Amino acid sequence: MRNESIFIESKKYIPGGVNSPVRAFKDVDILPPIIKKAKGAIVTDEEDKDYIDFVGAWGPMILGHNDDDVVKAIKETSENAIAFGAPTNLELELAKLICTTVPNVDMIRMVNSGTEATMSAVKLARGYTGKDKIIKFAGCYHGHYDGFLVEAGSGVLTENIPGSPGVPQDSIKNTLIAQFNDIESVKELFENYKDEIAGIIIEPIAGNMGVIPASQEFINSLRQLCDKEEALLIFDEVMTGFRVDYKGAQNIYNIKPDLISFAKIMGGGLPCGAFGGRREIMEYLSPVGPVYQAGTMSGNPIVMAAGLATVSKLNDNPGYYEHLEELASMLEDGVKEITKEKNIPVVINRRGPMMTIFFNDLPEVTTFKDVKKSDTKRYSRFFAHMIKGGIYISPSQFEALFINITHTKDHIERFLELVSTFEG
Ligand SMILES: Cc1ncc(COP(=O)(O)O)c(C=O)c1O
Known part of the structure; x- marks a missing residue:
């Protein structure tokens, strides 16, 4: 009852009892467990129930929860440094590591969230090109910035909000919507808004309408179009960066x-974001x-x-990505089989350790239109079954699940065991 009483009390003081909408489990109509601690692949709620976690704080915890090196770095740093609002060697070290090991990042600017990162990248693209439209x-989600809350994925999709009240028409007049994996829809916009488009922002492997990878051909064509039209191509790698590959999508x-x-x-699980790219563009920043x-x-x-503890550990251990791939493919194959x-129609989309099990009877799910045909009621039943059995996955059909390096074959087997007792 402690989970329930904390949640009920929270609702008195925090809208919906949560500080970010999807945490409320509204879509699946179940009360969320209140998490008090975590280690490795296990999160524990206030009633001391353990769950094998496939949400990973919605992405950051690729090393598993409370990785010893990350905890040590936080403890040691906080002895001497909490906040200065001044340049530090630590920010140089993280910037240098990313710029020297990730392609196409000559310079980087740190911010505090993914929303800030994409919002700032778009502002820079507009300033640099002198054009306004994006x-x-x-189905792609780039955070809760007004200009992005049009046909967005993630919680906006889950909650069925077609945008959001509070977003003035003026804030979205420069946002143009194209269809994922449909190059003609992009070409049409460039034809209709000749010389007005500053850039294209895309999750190259979308994760916020469930996992939908862009086709290689689509991405190549976006690059060519941007070159031709003198627009910038912005990859939102908030979810895919350091995950699908150390060097990202x-x-x-x-x-x-x-x-x-x-x-x-x-950011290793702390509030963080960054945007980077070509030097001449980045030097357009104040x-x-x-x-x-x-x-x-x-x-x-x-x-x-x-962040430095996390990113350097990933950089130093390329074998981690093999482990992630091995377990993720074991999970994918097992669920498919x-x-x-059991005759339950399922499409699984996966890139590395991020995947979505779509309850969908189409032969494949490659567009936002396909995603919306998924059986969300069946997903809710699946979610209820899994969480009861101690597997913590996203409370929405339209999100990804993540494998982290502390997952083991036993964890995957437990997941599969529960899938085998799911009645559909
Ligand atoms: C691809 C992508 N971009 C941007 C964001 C926004 O990041 P944040 O929630 O840190 O503001 C998210 C969050 O899930 C995301 O997945």
């Missing part, structure tokens, strides 16, 4: 975006250039220390 794709597609946004993993962007907490030393035997 193309985003239906851009490495998988072998493409050069002009700007890239990061968050989640790069104080070097005219585009103003700032933050009291940006580059906070404790956050930088946690079991659901086939």
